Amino acid sequence: MRNKQKVDITASLLCIFLGSLLLLCPLMNYKDINTTFMTAMFVYSIIYSGKFILTKDSNDFEGILTSLASLFIGSLAFIIRVGDSTLNLAILFFVWIIMQSLIKLKKADYYNDRNNKLWILEISFLAIFILMGILTAINLNYNSDIQILMLGFFFFTNGILEFVDPIILSLAKENKNENSK
Numbered sequence: 001m002r003n004k005q006k007v008d009i010t011a012s013l014l015c016i017f018l019g020s021l022l023l024l025c026p027l028m029n030y031k032d033i034n035t036t037f038m039t040a041m042f043v044y045s046i047i048y049s050g051k052f053i054l055t056k057d058s059n060d061f062e063g064i065l066t067s068l069a070s071l072f073i074g075s076l077a078f079i080i081r082v083g084d085s086t087l088n089l090a091i092l093f094f095v096w097i098i099m100q101s102l103i104k105l106k107k108a109d110y111y112n113d114r115n116n117k118l119w120i121l122e123i124s125f126l127a128i129f130i131l132m133g134i135l136t137a138i139n140l141n142y143n144s145d146i147q148i149l150m151l152g153f154f155f156f157t158n159g160i161l162e163f164v165d166p167i168i169l170s171l172a173k174e175n176k177n178e179n180s181k
Contacts, residue, residue, distance in 0.1 A: 004055045005166040011051040011063075012162035018043055019156025022148055031144040034083040040151060041074030041096070062107050069099040089147060090140040097133030101126060118172060125161050132157055 018040060025036060045067045052063030073096040082089040108122035136154040140147050 002170075004058045004060070005170050007051055007054045008166035009163060011047050012159050012166070014047045015044070015155055015159030015162055017159075018047075019152050019154070019159055022152030022155060025148045025152070026145040031148070032083065033089065033144040033147050034077070034081055036148050037082050037089060037092075037151065038074050038077045040155065041070045041077060044155070045070035045074060060107075062103055065103045065106075066100065069096060069103065073099070083144070086141045086147070090137045093140060093151075094133065094137040097130065097137065101130050101133075104129060118169065121165075121168060125165060128161060129158065 022036065022040060025031075030036070048063045048067040048070065052061070052067060055063065073092055077089075077092055080088050080092065082092055104122065104126045108119045108126060132154055136150050139150045
């Protein structure tokens with residue numbers, strides 16, 4: 001397994017950990033959606049900044065673009081105060097999903113340009129990501145406990161999707177190397 005794949009797996013495990021922490025927040029009677037959403041966006045931004053820094057030699061700009069999108073939405077959440085209106089939270093989250101979807105679409109296009117069949121996998125993960133994002137945004141119209149739980153489920157499942165991606169890439173490359181021998 002290459003360094004980039006190890007970094008990708010570590011970043012996805014950190015996303016799973018972030019989702020797990022968000023799932024525990026309501027159990028600890030922590031219900032401040034403003035701070036929770038901003039912190040989740042900033043932590044996500046830090047994770048993907050680190051991912052970009054550690055893998056900048058691979059010319060994969062997904063990490064820095066994801067980091068900038070998360071930083072932008074986290075800053076907007078600070079300015080808008082998403083806890084004042086559930087609609088604000090849902091709209092900001094949906095805008096973030098759209099930005100992330102465009103970034104993931106660019107990654108799938110990169111694989112398609114290299115005549116690699118993995119673009120089908122990336123498009124499938126993109127469709128699942130968009131569906132998860134839409135379902136999460138719809139369910140952000142309830143009280144703060146449900147909002148935090150929905151964000152936790154989203155980041156947890158997104159981390160799992162991100163975890164599966166480098167493993168499949170690694171297996172596909174190993175299979176290709178074995179077939180070429």
